[in-house]
Amino acid sequence: VAPAASAGPALDGLLERLRQITGEWIEFRPCEQSLPAGRAAAEVRSGDRLIGHLLAADETAAASPRLDAAAGLLGEWLERQSEADALADELLQSYEQISLGQRLAENVGASSDLQQIGERLLDDAARLLGARTATLKLRHPHGGEWLSLATRASAPGAEQARADDWIEAPVLRLRPCGEPEEMGVLRAGGARGGACFGAYEKRLARSLGEQAGLLLHLGRVLEQARVGERARREREIAREMQSRLLPREDPRPTGIEVAAACLPSAEVCGDGYDYVSGPGGALTLSVTSVSGRGPAAAVAMAGVRALVRAQAALSDSPAAILRGANRLLARDLQPAGLFATVFLASLGPEGRTLRYASAGHPAALLWRAAEGRFEKLHTGGLALGIFDDTACPEADTALEDGDIAVIFSDGLIEARDAEGEPFSLERLCQVVMRHRRERPRTLMYRLFEAAEAHRGNHPQQDDLTVMVLRAGRGEA
Amino acid sequence: MSAPARRVLVADGEACVRRALSRLLEQAGYRVGLAADAADALAELRREPPDLVLIDVDLPGGPGLRVLADARRGGRIACSRVVLLTRRWRESDWAEAARRGAEALVCKPFSPADLLNRIRDWTAPVRSGAAAEVAAAGAGRPSEPEV
Numbered sequence: 001v002a003p004a005a006s007a008g009p010a011l012d013g014l015l016e017r018l019r020q021i022t023g024e025w026i027e028f029r030p031c032e033q034s035l036p037a038g039r040a041a042a043e044v045r046s047g048d049r050l051i052g053h054l055l056a057a058d059e060t061a062a063a064s065p066r067l068d069a070a071a072g073l074l075g076e077w078l079e080r081q082s083e084a085d086a087l088a089d090e091l092l093q094s095y096e097q098i099s100l101g102q103r104l105a106e107n108v109g110a111s112s113d114l115q116q117i118g119e120r121l122l123d124d125a126a127r128l129l130g131a132r133t134a135t136l137k138l139r140h141p142h143g144g145e146w147l148s149l150a151t152r153a154s155a156p157g158a159e160q161a162r163a164d165d166w167i168e169a170p171v172l173r174l175r176p177c178g179e180p181e182e183m184g185v186l187r188a189g190g191a192r193g194g195a196c197f198g199a200y201e202k203r204l205a206r207s208l209g210e211q212a213g214l215l216l217h218l219g220r221v222l223e224q225a226r227v228g229e230r231a232r233r234e235r236e237i238a239r240e241m242q243s244r245l246l247p248r249e250d251p252r253p254t255g256i257e258v259a260a261a262c263l264p265s266a267e268v269c270g271d272g273y274d275y276v277s278g279p280g281g282a283l284t285l286s287v288t289s290v291s292g293r294g295p296a297a298a299v300a301m302a303g304v305r306a307l308v309r310a311q312a313a314l315s316d317s318p319a320a321i322l323r324g325a326n327r328l329l330a331r332d333l334q335p336a337g338l339f340a341t342v343f344l345a346s347l348g349p350e351g352r353t354l355r356y357a358s359a360g361h362p363a364a365l366l367w368r369a370a371e372g373r374f375e376k377l378h379t380g381g382l383a384l385g386i387f388d389d390t391a392c393p394e395a396d397t398a399l400e401d402g403d404i405a406v407i408f409s410d411g412l413i414e415a416r417d418a419e420g421e422p423f424s425l426e427r428l429c430q431v432v433m434r435h436r437r438e439r440p441r442t443l444m445y446r447l448f449e450a451a452e453a454h455r456g457n458h459p460q461q462d463d464l465t466v467m468v469l470r471a472g473r474g475e476a
Numbered sequence: 477m478s479a480p481a482r483r484v485l486v487a488d489g490e491a492c493v494r495r496a497l498s499r500l501l502e503q504a505g506y507r508v509g510l511a512a513d514a515a516d517a518l519a520e521l522r523r524e525p526p527d528l529v530l531i532d533v534d535l536p537g538g539p540g541l542r543v544l545a546d547a548r549r550g551g552r553i554a555c556s557r558v559v560l561l562t563r564r565w566r567e568s569d570w571a572e573a574a575r576r577g578a579e580a581l582v583c584k585p586f587s588p589a590d591l592l593n594r595i596r597d598w599t600a601p602v603r604s605g606a607a608a609e610v611a612a613a614g615a616g617r618p619s620e621p622e623v
Contacts, residue, residue: 127593129589
């Protein structure tokens with residue numbers, strides 16, 4: 001505790017009163033000044049600390065209780081003064097922090113760009129500290145590397161301030177656990193008028209560093225939120241664009257009712273289905289699934305769809321369509337390590353014959369209404385994109401009224417519950433059996449519902465596509 | 477810091493604010509007079525007219541604006557610049573302060589560093605070029621404001 005700097009006139013007044021009370025011509029001599037010989041002296045203490053002596057005019061007052069009492073009073077008074085000064089300094093510091101906080105909050109409101117926040121911060125720092133230049137360096141959030149965020153110089157050549165004319169403060173923020181994180185360092189140089197920075201400026205710089213830490217942390221959080229929001233919007237756009245790649249409505253071919261839908265596991269999907277009218281009047285129906293998930297699978301899906309459509313416009317033969325598409329696709333899919341499975345069915349113009357081929361896709365299921373049994377539409381071809389040229393065998397079958405074909409992606413039968421048990425072909429058959437009299441769209445929803453009920457709370461791992469065809473209209 | 481031996485009178489009812497401003501100003505090289513109420517303030521103005529008066533709007537014993545008017549009427553602070561301090565920003569106070577020729581109405585808590593910078597400007601010797609500007613600006617102010 002140092003004697004109060006601003007105690008001067010008040011100290012003179014107090015000494016005068018002590019002189020009157022003690023009847024001694026007393027004088028205060030701080031510690032740093034030497035004691036003259038031939039004068040009685042009493043120690044003046046502030047708490048336990050010696051801060052000076054009270055001197056009498058001569059030696060006659062030595063060991064005088066009045067001189068000791070006066071020294072005690074003076075010590076107490078100086079201690080109160082020091083406490084009051086410390087409080088006043090705290091008040092100034094609090095004022096500075098409050099107003100700084102307000103100003104910095106305005107900065108964040110005005111800009112959430114880290115560079116701009118840094119520049120405004122340095123403008124404030126240079127002005128408040130009376131410095132000609134200020135710099136802000138931040139640690140890289142993921143490593144020890146330092147990043148010079150901003151430098152401000154208010155006078156030409158100010159950045160060459162003398163080496164000893166710099167003030168430095170850590171840029172700190174408190175983590176939620178209460179531990180400080182040193183985010184960087186704030187430096188200011190070239191005190192106004194060529195003087196050195198004082199204790200007040202040092203305190204202020206520390207305060208600025210703390211406020212800067214909070215502010216820059218906020219800026220980073222906002223930046224991350226903005227990046228997250230941008231990514232979310234991009235995913236939304238991708239989903240919107242992808243949904244446009246699916247048919248807007250199901251076709252109404254003669255003698256057949258068709259319904260299909262796709263249930264993505266993420267915003268974008270590697271599954272798809274399509275209907276294309278072939279050159280001979282056939283309707284080509286396809287269900288496609290690209291390996292993997294997410295954006296890469298979705299982009300590949302768009303390519304596969306386009307090429308299958310293009311081939312389907314040239315031929316009514318599923319085998320020819322798949323072979324032609326594979327030749328064009330292999331070059332693109334192979335380097336990316338992707339492949340696509342496709343089940344392709346070509347429905348004759350009268351709606352009674354179904355030619356089909358599969359490129360690595362699960363066999364479609366056919367419910368024979370007249371016989372009351374299921375049949376697998378299996379041909380056994382390889383997925384597209386694995387070899388440069390591949391031949392997918394083709395087969396055909398006749399459809400009778402009430403027959404139901406279910407073409408699906410592997411996501412349906414492999415949908416797993418919490419124990420890892422797949423939905424399975426058996427359960428699929430049970431659902432088709434139970435709802436075989438429903439219309440294709442309803443049956444399709446029942447299949448989605450059953451797969452979802454089977455999965456329970458276990459998250460959907462894969463995209464899920466179902467296409468249902470039913471020969472004839474009305475009940476079987 | 478260079479120390480202009482300019483005098484500032486701090487008139488505020490709060491002891492901690494007086495002490496804080498006194499330390500801030502003394503460390504910056506100013507001579508400081510202190511007043512805890514309206515009577516003190518008038519006495520200090522009478523004793524030695526300061527270069528700048530920092531006076532609280534809600535000064536005990538008489539609002540700062542009234543003290544300012546009383547002192548101006550007596551011609552005691554004709555040369556002093558006046559800055560009003562306040563805890564609550566009121567548009568009417570600012571309008572009144574401006575009408576009476578105050579430099580500024582400063583809200584507590586203020587930024588001490590900012591205030592000190594502004595005080596340096598307010599107490600800076602008037603340059604010959606700036607004198608005309610000050611005179612022109614002063615022409616709009618009533619030299620003997622009404623109470």
